[in-house]
Amino acid sequence: MVEIKDLHKSFGSNLVLDGLSFKVEEAENMVVFGRSGTGKSVLLKCMIRLMEADSGEVYIDCKNVFELDLQELNQLRKNIGFLFQGAALYDSMTVRENLEFPLIRNFDLTRNEMDERVHQALENVSLEEAIDKMPAELSGGMRKRIGLARSIITQPKLMLYDEPTTGLDPITSKEISVLINELQHALKMTSIVVTHDLLCAKIISDRAIVLNDGKIVKEGSINELTSSDDPLLKNFFSDEIIENNVRT
Amino acid sequence: MNSLIKDKDNPVEFSSSLTQFFATIAGLSIFSLRFFKDVFLPPYEFGEIKKHMDELGIKTMPIVTVTGFIIGLVIAMQSQPIMKKFGAESFLPSMVALSVVRELGPVITALIFAGRVSSGIGAELGSMRVTEQIDAMEVSGVNPFRYLVATRMFATTFILPILTVYVIFISLIGAYIAVVLVQNMTWDYFIDRVIFSVEFGDAIPGVGKTFIFGYIVGLVGCYKGYTATNGTEGVGKASTSSVVVSSLLILIFDMVLVKLTLWIWPTVK
Numbered sequence: 001m002v003e004i005k006d007l008h009k010s011f012g013s014n015l016v017l018d019g020l021s022f023k024v025e026e027a028e029n030m031v032v033f034g035r036s037g038t039g040k041s042v043l044l045k046c047m048i049r050l051m052e053a054d055s056g057e058v059y060i061d062c063k064n065v066f067e068l069d070l071q072e073l074n075q076l077r078k079n080i081g082f083l084f085q086g087a088a089l090y091d092s093m094t095v096r097e098n099l100e101f102p103l104i105r106n107f108d109l110t111r112n113e114m115d116e117r118v119h120q121a122l123e124n125v126s127l128e129e130a131i132d133k134m135p136a137e138l139s140g141g142m143r144k145r146i147g148l149a150r151s152i153i154t155q156p157k158l159m160l161y162d163e164p165t166t167g168l169d170p171i172t173s174k175e176i177s178v179l180i181n182e183l184q185h186a187l188k189m190t191s192i193v194v195t196h197d198l199l200c201a202k203i204i205s206d207r208a209i210v211l212n213d214g215k216i217v218k219e220g221s222i223n224e225l226t227s228s229d230d231p232l233l234k235n236f237f238s239d240e241i242i243e244n245n246v247r248t
Numbered sequence: 249m250n251s252l253i254k255d256k257d258n259p260v261e262f263s264s265s266l267t268q269f270f271a272t273i274a275g276l277s278i279f280s281l282r283f284f285k286d287v288f289l290p291p292y293e294f295g296e297i298k299k300h301m302d303e304l305g306i307k308t309m310p311i312v313t314v315t316g317f318i319i320g321l322v323i324a325m326q327s328q329p330i331m332k333k334f335g336a337e338s339f340l341p342s343m344v345a346l347s348v349v350r351e352l353g354p355v356i357t358a359l360i361f362a363g364r365v366s367s368g369i370g371a372e373l374g375s376m377r378v379t380e381q382i383d384a385m386e387v388s389g390v391n392p393f394r395y396l397v398a399t400r401m402f403a404t405t406f407i408l409p410i411l412t413v414y415v416i417f418i419s420l421i422g423a424y425i426a427v428v429l430v431q432n433m434t435w436d437y438f439i440d441r442v443i444f445s446v447e448f449g450d451a452i453p454g455v456g457k458t459f460i461f462g463y464i465v466g467l468v469g470c471y472k473g474y475t476a477t478n479g480t481e482g483v484g485k486a487s488t489s490s491v492v493v494s495s496l497l498i499l500i501f502d503m504v505l506v507k508l509t510l511w512i513w514p515t516v517k
Contacts, residue, residue, distance in 0.1 A: 050383050074389040081387075088384035091376070102388035105291070154388070 001026040001158065001190045002047070007056035009039065009046055016042050017053070018214030029184055029191045031201040031222070034211035035236065040194040041085070043211075044160045047192075048080055049073060060158060078106050081156035081189075085163045087147030089135040095122075095146055096131050102154050121149040124183060141172035145179070152183060159184070159191040165200045177203040198226070198237065210236065272471075272493070279397075279471045286391070287398045296399040304365045304400070305407030309414070311364065312357055316415035319352055320344060320422030328430055337431060341438045342445030344423040349446050350454045353416040355502055358461035361408055362494040366469035369400055370490030373473025374483035382474070397474060401466035408462030409455050416455075449513035457505045461498050468494035 002024040009017040016039035024030045034040050045051040047058050049065060058065040063076060090098050099118045103109055109117070122128045125145040135143060144164060151159060164180060165173035177200040184191055184204065193204055201208060202222050210218045210225060210233060218225055218233055226237050323344050331337050373396060376382050385392040424438050469490045476486040 045383075048387060050386060070391075074391070077387055078389040082384070084380045084384055086379055088380040090381055090384075091379075101385075102390065105390045106388070150384075150388075 001028070001061065002192065003057075003059040004043075004047070005057040005059075007043070007046060007058065008054045009042055009051065010054060015214055017046070017056075020056070020211075020214065020216065022209060022216060022219070024190055024192060026190055027188050029181075029193065029204050029206045031205035031208040032192060032194045032211060033196070033201070033208055033225070033236070038211045039214055040211060041162050044082070044162055044192065044194055047160065048077060048082065078102075078154060079157045081151030081154065081159040083144070083147050083151050083159070083161045083164055085166055087135075087143040089138075089143055089146055089150070091135055093135075094131075095127075095133050095135070095138075098135070098146065099150050099153050102150070106154065117153055121153040122146075124152065124186075125149045125179060141168055141176065144168065144172075144176055148176075148179065148183070152187060152189075155187065157189060159189045161191065161193040161195070163195055163197075164193065165195065165197045170199075173197060174199060174203070176200075180204055198222070275475065276467060276471055279474075280467060282393060283398055283401050283467070286394045287402060289394070291394075293395055293399045296395065297403050300400050300403035301407050304368070304403055305411060308361060308364050308411060312360055312411055312415050313418055315356060315360055316353070316418035317422040319356060319415075320348060320419030320424075321426045322422075323347055323352070323419075324423040324426035328427070338441070340427055341423070341433075341441035345420065345442040345446050346450060348416050348419040348423075350450050351502075351506075353419060354412050354454050354458045354461065355498065357412045357415045358408060358458060358465070358498045359495055361404075361411065361462070362465045362468075362498060363491055365404060366465045366490040366494040367487045369404075369466065369469030370473040370476075371483055371487040373397075373470060374476030374486035375473075377474060377476045378479050378483060393474075397470040400470055401463065404466030404469075405459055405462040408465065409458045412455055412458040449509075453505070453509040453513070457502065457509075460501055460505065464497045464501065465494050468497065 004023075005021050007017050007020040008015075016037075020039075020043065022030075032040050032043065042051060046053040047060070047065065053066070056066075060076060061079070063072075065073070065076065068076060089095075090101065093101065096118060099121055100114055103114050103117060118131070119128065122131060125148055127142060127145050127149070130138060130142060130146065135146070138146065148164075161180065165176050168176065177197070180191075180193075180200075181203050183189070191204070193201070195201055205222055208220065208222055208225055209216045212232060218228060218230060220228075225233055228234070324340060327343060328337065328340060331340050331343070373382070376396070382392045382396065385395065420439075420442060424433075424435060427433050427438065472486040472490040472493070473483075476482040478485075
């Protein structure tokens with residue numbers, strides 16, 4: 001489903017991605033760990049060309065993303081959902097308009113079909129009552145849920161999550177993680193999740209990779225990573241494990 | 249030692265400002281080309297254009313009404329004693345009309361429009377950029393340039409001439425009130441003198457150049473907002489620099505267009 005080959009990206013002299021290569025199989029949920037500034041969000045943005053990579057190749061559905069023209073890229077993007085760190089809801093639109101926005105412009109749906117999709121998406125995130133609210137009236141957790149609803153409303157094959165639980169309290173974080181996991185299984189999507197949240201990763205992931213200095217330093221299941229003797233991983237996960245124990 | 253460091257640093261700062269200046273010019277040119285490439289292609293966002301015309305144009309009316317009225321009133325009040333001194337009071341309507349139609353109406357309306365609209369567009373798009381809303385639009389397969397930028401630029405280009413005609417009319421009312429306060433003149437006579445003195449070569453270039461001013465306001469506001477970086481600080485900078493750059497460009501283009509107008513219509517009174 002997704003294959004990344006030798007991806008490089010730097011900002012001036014700061015090398016952020018240094019020859020990154022990995023594969024994600026269909027319906028697999030992969031988590032990307034790493035300290036702040038290791039290029040996790042940059043990786044997601046390069047994958048769908050929100051940022052241009054310096055070199056390398058990204059294949060999604062066997063198509064080399066970097067070789068697509070704008071029209072082909074937009075066509076591909078219709079099958080990709082992206083949950084941004086701050087949800088990125090359109091401030092000037094109601095929740096309904098936010099959800100309808102990609103449908104109106106990408107699909108030839110009748111009014112009834114559109115209403116049905118909007119209600120279904122809101123039901124999936126348990127926020128039907130928020131349909132006519134403005135984003136400013138929603139809490140952080142609600143915004144994330146609506147952001148998730150907007151991402152899945154187009155029924156994407158691939159979901160990219162950029163720190164889906166950052167800035168939320170532990171209970172809401174867990175709720176969002178469980179929700180993501182349920183939707184992943186219900187809609188049979190492939191997903192790549194960038195997160196610091198070990199609990200979120202445990203709930204969602206089939207496999208995880210750890211980035212350091214723009215490279216993958218370890219790959220495996222969450223249990224393999226957390227029980228590793230590698231000093232870097234021990235150091236990285238120690239705080240997360242303490243926090244996780246406090247939560248559970 | 250400090251002065252040495254300063255001397256050493258100044259050329260760098262100067263070179264950086266110069267680079268930024270040329271980068272802005274290049275950025276505006278590319279943005280402009282992209283606008284002409286995108287604006288004629290479907291899907292057409294008529295709903296958005298109408299919304300922006302209302303938001304950016306109709307809501308600017310109160311401030312331009314007050315300004316237009318005061319400009320007309322003040323010009324007439326200031327000029328009346330001088331005209332009286334030369335025994336040319338009857339030329340007052342013509343003088344006010346020509347000043348307002350050819351220069352003051354278009355330029356002052358454009359500058360007010362730039363102050364209100366360009367900064368608003370810069371702040372709105374800048375905030376959408378830093379909160380990743382523009383990225384979200386792009387990811388959903390929608391062309392954010394066409395949806396956010398082309399619609400706003402189209403709206404500003406066509407709403408400013410309408411506002412300008414309105415301001416000219418309001419200014420003439422202001423001028424008439426000032427005239428009536430000090431001398432006996434009927435509205436019919438006042439308007440008759442205005443129509444008599446204002447020719448095609450005065451009105452068309454005067455109002456015509458506001459299409460370009462409106463385009464500049466939309467272009468600069470959209471460019472500054474769309475390319476904003478560095479969080480809320482960047483949004484503030486985008487908003488402020490939108491007003492500064494668009495006001496400056498309006499005045500520079502006005503100078504060029506006046507020269508061009510006099511070249512095309514050399515017989516203009």
